[in-house]
Amino acid sequence: MTTPGAAEAAATPAANLLTVRPATAADDAFVDDLQAIAFGPGRFARTAFRVRERFPIDTSLSLIAEVDGVSCGSVWMTPISVGGMKGYLLGPLATHPNFRKRGAGKLLAREVSKRALARGEGHFVLLVGDQDYYCPLGWEITTPGAIQFPGPVDTSRVLLMAEDKSLAKSLTGPIAAFEAGR
Ligand SMILES: CC(C)(COP(=O)(O)OP(=O)(O)OC[C@H]1O[C@@H](n2cnc3c(N)ncnc32)[C@H](O)[C@@H]1OP(=O)(O)O)[C@@H](O)C(=O)NCCC(=O)NCCS
Numbered sequence: 658m659t660t661p662g663a664a665e666a667a668a669t670p671a672a673n674l675l676t677v678r679p680a681t682a683a684d685d686a687f688v689d690d691l692q693a694i695a696f697g698p699g700r701f702a703r704t705a706f707r708v709r710e711r712f713p714i715d716t717s718l719s720l721i722a723e724v725d726g727v728s729c730g731s732v733w734m735t736p737i738s739v740g741g742m743k744g745y746l747l748g749p750l751a752t753h754p755n756f757r758k759r760g761a762g763k764l765l766a767r768e769v770s771k772r773a774l775a776r777g778e779g780h781f782v783l784l785v786g787d788q789d790y791y792c793p794l795g796w797e798i799t800t801p802g803a804i805q806f807p808g809p810v811d812t813s814r815v816l817l818m819a820e821d822k823s824l825a826k827s828l829t830g831p832i833a834a835f836e837a838g839r
Contacts, residue, residue, distance in 0.1 A: 673724055675760055677768045680719035680731065687721075688731045695751035704808035705748050705785050708832055709735050711807065718745075720769050722752070722761040729756035732765040734773050737783070738838025739804055740830030744781035744819075745773045766794055770818060779835075781819035781828065791816050797825035805831040 680688065692700060700706060714733045722730035730752040734745045747769065752761045770782040784791065785806075788798065801812035817825040 673759060674726075675764060676723050676726075677720050677764055678723065679717070680721045684719075684721050684728065684731070687728050688719075691731055691751050691753055692749055694754065696749060700749070704806045704810045705746065707807045708737065708746055709733075712737055712746075712832075712834055715745075715773075718769055718773055720765055720772075722765050724756050724759060724761065727756075729753045729759075730761040730765050732769045734769055734782075736779065736835035738833045738835055739781075739783070739828050741838050742780050742828065743835055743838035744779040744783060745770075746832070747782050747784040748786070750784075750786075762790075763794060766791070774820070780821065781817050781824055783815070783817050785810055785814050786816060787814065788816065791818075794818075797822070799825050799828065803829040807832065 696703070712735050714735050718734035720732050721728050730750075732747065732750045734747055737744060737746050747766065750762055750766055752765075773779055773782060782796075783804065784796065786796075788796075792798070796816035796818045798813070799815045799817050801815075804815055804817075806815075817828065819825065
């Protein structure tokens with residue numbers, strides 16, 4: 658009887674290895690199902706959905722999270738502008754119920770924002786979400802009503818992340834096309 662050596666132990670995959678990769682067309686069915694599970698039939702009535710109807714998502718910024726190589730989460734980004742400034746609307750962000758509380762959601766939010774802003778074109782990442790979840794990740798509360806959505810929105814959930822820390826309070830205007838900004 659021998660005990661496993663270091664080489665054998667190293668060959669054993671790490672448990673719960675969390676990774677992120679770009680989404681492909683092969684992920685479409687998984688993402689559709691996941692969004693239906695996470696948001697239900699009411700998802701099409703959400704104001705953020707109306708933004709995505711007007712302005713297409715950038716599929717090159719769609720990411721999938723995996724646990725040990727199994728798809729478990731998804732995030733999308735929509736290029737937009739507000740008040741003549743280019744940025745992105747993050748969402749939907751969803752993790753499959755079987756894989757929650759392992760860090761996938763926060764990893765996806767952080768990673769997609771980093772990749773989008775690293776392009777050097779957009780200056781902020783806007784979203785509609787819970788302060789308790791997003792503010793510890795760097796999102797900040799905006800001035801209520803300053804950023805105008807194409808439908809009703811709970812203004813306390815309109816959050817913004819930007820390198821310029823004054824932007825969350827100063828950005829104002831309707832959500833418009835990415836191309837309308839600079
Ligand atoms: C929100 C969601 C994406 C989080 O995914 P996740 O992979 O479990 O997130 P993480 O593992 O990175 O973070 C989990 C932590 O955030 C907390 N959390 C989850 N949702 C939260 C919320 N709405 N507000 C505050 N905290 C929240 C969890 O309790 C957990 O806390 P813990 O680490 O102290 O246990 C997932 O629950 C989900 O898909 N929900 C349904 C869709 C949704 O609401 N999307 C967000 C829209 S803005």
